[in-house]
Amino acid sequence: MTRWEPVDPETLSTAEVVAYLRARCPWAAAHTHASLAPYVLEETYELLDAIEEYSTNPSSTTREELVGELGDVAYQVLFHAALLDQPNATPTSASPPTGNYVSPRAITEVADRLRAKVVRRHPHVFETTGPTSIEDVERAYERIKAEEKRDAGDGDAVDVSAGDNLAHEACASIPASMPALARTQAVLSRLDRVALSVESNADVAGVPETEDEDVTETTIGQELLAAVRKAHANGIDAEGALHRATDALIDERGQRAPTDTH
Secondary structure (H helix, E strand, O other): OOOOOOOHHHHHOOHHHHHHHHHHHHHOOOOOOOHHHHHHHHHHHHHHHHHHHHHOOOOOHHHHHEEEEHHHHHHHHHHHHHHHOOOOOOOOOOOOOOOOOOOOOOHHHHHHHHHHHHHHHHHHHHOOOOOOOOOHHHHHHHHHHHHHHHHHHOOOOOOOOOOOHHHHHHHOOOOOOHHHHHHHHHHHHHHOOOOOOOOOOOHOOOOOOOOOOOOOHHHHHHHHHHHHHHHHHOOOHHHHHHHHEEEEEEEHHHOOOOOOOO
């Protein structure tokens, strides 16, 4: 039978605590990256709820709830990092607790890579002597991300100022698995950043131009509900339809040059 000595958690960092969980807890030892994925999603939605509560009703209670949910998401990151530290582990391997504590290393790699990325993508913070505009910041950010993707690829040169490459590169990191509505909003935001904005319905192929009257959260919600009801009544998957329409929008934007490349 596996045995181990007690350890004082007060002497441990958070990453070390999680490493001990992986080594000694049967629940933690049984998990893999894949089996933990649903928990990442669940904790993310709980964090979003806490953000909404704190934003609409700021108080010591809602702040405490937000801090707690941020910690739960951080725990998921630490747990996945601890899995990476396991010797001879595979993405799907799991085993009974061995008691063999493995000093955290992957979380340091995570932090170092994050630090380097943040610095690299924000030259206006670390390499300049004065402020710049949000528009310039966003465009530079997308350009730098596109260059990173190119450099990480097969080495083929990519002109990140060209419409086709810019539209697709700007949207490439948006997960296809995102809910369709959230993904579409993210795509529109990315297109705005690279000066390929969709200014009106007339800018979208196949969508008639209409006058915007009294645009409020309520009216937008009603229009979305009406669109989903129409899809439901006609046996159409609204989620899939919006995903495909968004893909088509990215392709269409790719045929245009940016309106402003400053």
